[in-house]
Amino acid sequence: MKMLLLPGDGIGPEVIDEARRIIAVLNTGHGLGLEVESAEIGGASIEAHGVPLAPHVLAQAKASHAVLMGAVGGPQWKDVAYHLRPEQGLLDLRKGLGLFANLRPAVCFGALADASSLKREVIEGLDILIVRELIGGVYFGEPRGIEELPDGTRRGFNTQSYSTGEIERVARTAFTLARQRQGRVCSVEKANVMESGVLWRETVTALHAAEFSDIELSHMYADNCAMQLVRHPRQFDVILTDNLFGDILSDEAAMLTGSLGMLPSAALGAPGQPGLFEPIHGSAPDIAGKGVANPCAAILSLAMALRYQLERPDLADLVEKAVSDCLADGYRTADLAGGPDTRQVGTQGMGEAIAARLAG
Numbered sequence: 001m002k003m004l005l006l007p008g009d010g011i012g013p014e015v016i017d018e019a020r021r022i023i024a025v026l027n028t029g030h031g032l033g034l035e036v037e038s039a040e041i042g043g044a045s046i047e048a049h050g051v052p053l054a055p056h057v058l059a060q061a062k063a064s065h066a067v068l069m070g071a072v073g074g075p076q077w078k079d080v081a082y083h084l085r086p087e088q089g090l091l092d093l094r095k096g097l098g099l100f101a102n103l104r105p106a107v108c109f110g111a112l113a114d115a116s117s118l119k120r121e122v123i124e125g126l127d128i129l130i131v132r133e134l135i136g137g138v139y140f141g142e143p144r145g146i147e148e149l150p151d152g153t154r155r156g157f158n159t160q161s162y163s164t165g166e167i168e169r170v171a172r173t174a175f176t177l178a179r180q181r182q183g184r185v186c187s188v189e190k191a192n193v194m195e196s197g198v199l200w201r202e203t204v205t206a207l208h209a210a211e212f213s214d215i216e217l218s219h220m221y222a223d224n225c226a227m228q229l230v231r232h233p234r235q236f237d238v239i240l241t242d243n244l245f246g247d248i249l250s251d252e253a254a255m256l257t258g259s260l261g262m263l264p265s266a267a268l269g270a271p272g273q274p275g276l277f278e279p280i281h282g283s284a285p286d287i288a289g290k291g292v293a294n295p296c297a298a299i300l301s302l303a304m305a306l307r308y309q310l311e312r313p314d315l316a317d318l319v320e321k322a323v324s325d326c327l328a329d330g331y332r333t334a335d336l337a338g339g340p341d342t343r344q345v346g347t348q349g350m351g352e353a354i355a356a357r358l359a360g
């Protein structure tokens with residue numbers, strides 16, 4: 001099996017180095033047999049190849065079993081042409097691999113129940129799965145652009161658009177995953193103001209009636225969902241939502257778990273296609289190069305690759321347990337609130353502690 005590593009920019013390379021450390025331990029100690037190669041994406045690719053995703057790197061991604069990415073973007077590239085910005089490389093990769101379903105689990109590890117900005121009793125035991133549509137909606141809708149108006153002012157515009165097929169395939173993923181969990185899906189849109197939301201609700205309702213009537217389905221407007229996530233997050237099992245709402249709600253959900261540095265993701269497409277696994281955080285330019293970034297989201301993204309793509313759920317369990325044990329033993333990167341009996345470590349220190357548990 002082959003995994004393509006795309007470290008990217010900012011803290012990306014720092015956290016991917018720690019994922020690499022975990023792969024090495026799984027290869028030597030647990031018979032994983034995963035071959036890794038690496039390539040550039042984002043700003044790093046602009047420097048190396050002049051574009052944020054080179055065609056040969058997309059081809060390399062397609063030829064591997066899974067792709068693990070760090071992060072893209074940063075102030076160094078603020079002046080490049082808009083269609084060549086680092087983030088476009090990531091969007092092209094998702095689109096190029098047909099990755100329509102983005103799984104973003106927000107799980108509160110027991111040891112971090114006091115690290116959240118919310119009270120322990122609100123987030124203790126939290127286990128939500130956000131299923132975000134990833135290659136449609138306003139991120140990709142046409143027309144889009146900035147145009148000059150006759151009076152000399154300008155107008156910027158984007159298009160939110162969803163077809164029934166795009167809604168059905170991601171909804172099917174959400175319902176199917178719900179069957180392995182608590183069996184509840186909350187579909188989130190703004191059908192009260194957007195036609196695309198009306199179609200979203202109708203399509204999800206019809207699919208539910210036709211194929212998934214054993215699942216409990218509810219609907220919620222996105223603004224209410226944002227509020228409910230901080231009021232009573234444990235009411236949710238699976239949240240199914242579109243590309244833009246999913247982006248926003250998953251950052252919000254991340255903070256429930258203690259830090260954005262804890263949240264992994266898996267982007268999946270058609271069966272047999274390689275998936276893309278990445279932390280949901282960005283390149284964190286404010287802390288890049290300091291060796292303090294939390295590598296847990298990257299390491300837990302590797303665990304998602306083991307679970308959802310590489311058919312090693314046993315190793316995924318081991319990695320998740322190693323992370324959980326390290327947190328229970330008091331290891332904390334700077335983004336996680338400390339407290340009595342905790343010890344602050346850097347990116348490498350956290351990676352080494354997790355690797356040591358897997359090796360021992």
Ligand code: NAD
Pocket residue numbers: 011015070071072073074075087090260261262278279280281282283284285286287292293294295297335
């Ligand atoms: P960000 O996620 O990079 O950072 C937000 C805040 O969270 C910062 O204070 C950062 O220090 C902190 N943070 C993030 N990850 C952390 C980690 N692992 N450990 C400790 N602290 C962490 O978001 P931003 O500042 O809005 O964006 C910075 C750049 O990253 C932009 O160019 C943006 O487009 C890009 N971005 C990329 C991705 C991605 O590659 N998937 C995701 C989001 C943002």
Ligand code: IPM
Pocket residue numbers: 073087090091247280
């Ligand atoms: C994410 C990021 C990306 C997104 C950007 C960097 C394109 O914020 O993965 O959450 O908006 O999808």
Ligand code: MN
Pocket residue numbers: 247248251280
């Ligand atoms: Mn985001």
